[in-house]
Amino acid sequence: MGILKFIGRAAKELSVVFAALAITACASTGGPLGLSxxxxxxxxxxxxxxxxxxxxxxxxxxxxxxxxxxxxxxxxxxxxxxxxxxxxxxxxxxxxxxxxxxxxxxxxxxxxxxxxxxxxxxxxxxxxxxxxxxxxxxxxxxxxxxxxxxxxxxxxxxxxxxxxxxxxxxxxxxxxxxxxxxxxxxxxxxxxxxxxxxxxxxxxxxxxxxxxxxxxxxxxxxxxxxxxxxxxxxxxxxxxxxxxxxxxxxxxxxxxxxxxxxxxxxxDGMIYGDDPMKQGFIRGRDFIHPTIGIAFTVPQGFQMRNTSQAVVAQSQSGAQMQFTGANVEQSPTQIIDGPLSESLGVQLSPSRAININGRNAAVGQARADTQGGQVDVTAYVIQWQGTMNYIFLWVTPANQTRGLQQPIAQSVQSLRTIDARSANTPPARRIDIVTVQSSDRASSLANYMAFPSYKEERFRIMNGLPSNQEVQPGSLVKLVR
Incomplete structure (x- = not known):
């Protein structure tokens, strides 16, 4: 997860609430866009x-x-x-x-x-x-x-x-x-x-x-x-x-x-996947970022993914969460009522000031119609240190919101500081180039792949090896370890 340096204003083309992100470029005369x-x-x-x-x-x-x-x-x-x-x-x-x-x-x-x-x-x-x-x-x-x-x-x-x-x-x-x-x-x-x-x-x-x-x-x-x-x-x-x-x-x-x-x-040796120190990592229901020094826990049943802009999570029932950070010289209530509501295209108000683990925070909520039906959008903004604010956005099907209120509140309350030394950060996975030995087979080499499942399928695709072919002794292949 990266940390955003600002909350931008929503593009005016998002005239429909939560419209697709594809924003149409302007057109005039000359060139592909009328531009030189x-x-x-x-x-x-x-x-x-x-x-x-x-x-x-x-x-x-x-x-x-x-x-x-x-x-x-x-x-x-x-x-x-x-x-x-x-x-x-x-x-x-x-x-x-x-x-x-x-x-x-x-x-x-x-x-x-x-x-x-x-x-x-x-x-x-x-x-x-x-x-x-x-x-x-x-x-x-x-x-x-x-x-x-x-x-x-x-x-x-x-x-x-x-x-x-x-x-x-x-x-x-x-x-x-x-x-x-x-x-x-x-x-x-x-x-x-x-x-x-x-x-x-x-x-x-x-x-x-x-x-x-x-x-x-x-x-x-x-x-x-x-x-x-x-x-x-x-x-x-x-x-x-x-x-x-x-x-x-x-x-x-x-x-x-x-x-x-x-x-x-x-x-050979290039990092594969996320860099745990730079981008944080997921362990069970916890997201841990040792460099920034924060961690939080998602509710039971939510599956997390760590992206370069945010941590996102989703439950099997369709509830979703986004966690990210922003350097903004505004109070949590001002962030929710102003740039965050503008960027979402829905007014998360009236927001109210709250306290989360001794820190200034705010919460705002709105109901919106989407292609999948009505949803409730709940935003928590927590002023962490100076101008750094952390933001939880929760999107829940309207008929599930009441039952998820307590798990969501507990997840937000779980945001905490951690010591990088005690984070037990796993090493980054890396590309490992090895020479195939005479006794090697695709299946045996695939066992070394640092994936929980589909090891041989990943090995074959990453090495351009069709399912009906075997590795050749003396050739080089990629592993992820």
Whole structure:
């Protein structure tokens, strides 16, 4: 969980309470949005800090960052616009994602952990470059600043699978879904860039195939029917994979650099998933953040997920919670009555001042109509230290609110300080590259994977190993330990 530095104002386009987060960009004349390239670049510069903050900041790994930059430079040098003013950033997020804004390309370490070769990563980067070259991103960026807390909460409140999964993947600053034609266009550019720069052009199709398999497994595990974040903004399909492969074959899929072993050695030791010290961790019903020095407990029956913007939890009956923090120079009642209500699009008033464990706090509640029926929204704001406030947002089906009042109150009251030394912080999981021995099998290697379930399925997908194939002695494979 990251700590928000402000509560932004809600975008005016959210005229319907808890409408979808996709905010329509403005249009006038000229260019994709009626904007000049300089204006598009300015939009990218404005949104850039929010993307970086929402996805964990830039990776503090000069060697890995330089490696990614080298791949990017190789692709750009072979492109039709080698001098285009574009930079690439490696983001410290476990979320599998890659994004583009005018002048900016982003990939996450989560995506790097899923790729199995330099050609695959280059295919992703080339695809994002394609979006910029064709000015797709200028059509997709939202106008102004999204209210970050409101965005996460609105995603919870909409009640539909699309926005609910957004919360599950982090509820970051979202770009609208690219159209199918735009995806095909960028696939084409990315695949051709691979060939032009000397990579095996099949890299793009291979990663799309891996991504689709990983997406299906994640949906199966989570019991949802919506894809993860990357596939929301980059719709995937078997047809996309097939078309990318056909284009690769047309330009010479049999040749070019793959660079599997070199890539795997580069990511050896990279953190996988959340960094417990930086992002906190979940232990049972407790969320613990040793660096910030806080912890709280969710009610029985709630399942938590730790995202880079918030901790979210959900019960089987549909009640949901979001916990986050904000540096705001306002009292708890002012926060609820002003920016928080504005960002949610519903008035959480009259708020009332309360005391929680000796700290100034406030609570506000409102009832709202959503696609799934009436819900009650309850917001608690606790002034923690100075201008730092912690915020609990609870969304409960109206017919469940009374029965959940006491468990919710107890959860809010459980917010407490902890000593980092006594937090018993688990070590971060890391990518471990190993050499396959003659006695190894996929099933035996999968036993080392630091996952509670679906070990072999994860192992096979992360290593691009089909279900009907075995590992080859002497080859390198990825483990997560």
């Amino acid at each position: 390239e300089a204006q598009e670049k300015a939009i990218g510069e404005q949104q850039h800090p929010q993307i970086v903050a929402a996805f964990g900041g830039e990776m503090d790994d000069p060697h890995l960052t330089a490696y990614v930059n080298g791949i990017f430079d190789r692709l750009m040098s072979a492109s039709e616009q080698p001098n285009a003013d574009i930079d690439i950033y490696l983001l410290d997020s476990p979320i599998v994602n890659a994004m583009a804004l005018p002048g900016h390309v982003y990939v996450t370490r989560g995506l790097m952990s899923l790729a199995s070769s330099e050609a695959e990563l280059a295919g992703v980067i080339g695809h994002e470059i394609g979006h910029i070259f064709k000015r797709h991103t200028a059509k997709r960026v939202s106008r102004g600043n999204l209210a970050q807390i409101g965005a996460v909460a609105a995603a919870i409140l909409t009640g539909d699978a699309d926005t609910a999964q957004m919360v599950g993947q982090g509820a970051q600053l979202y770009l609208l879904r690219f159209s199918r034609s735009q995806e095909y266009e960028s696939d084409l550019i990315g695949t051709r860039l691979l060939g032009a720069s000397g990579y095996n052009p099949l890299g793009a199709a291979q990663f799309l195939n891996t991504l689709g398999a990983w997406s299906n497994l994640e949906m199966q595990i989570a019991g949802v029917q919506e894809p993860p974040e990357y596939l929301k903004t980059h719709p995937n399909s078997a047809n996309r994979v097939q078309r990318a492969a056909q284009e690769a074959n047309a330009i010479g899929a049999g040749g070019g650099d793959v660079i599997r072993n070199g890539y795997l050695k580069r990511i």
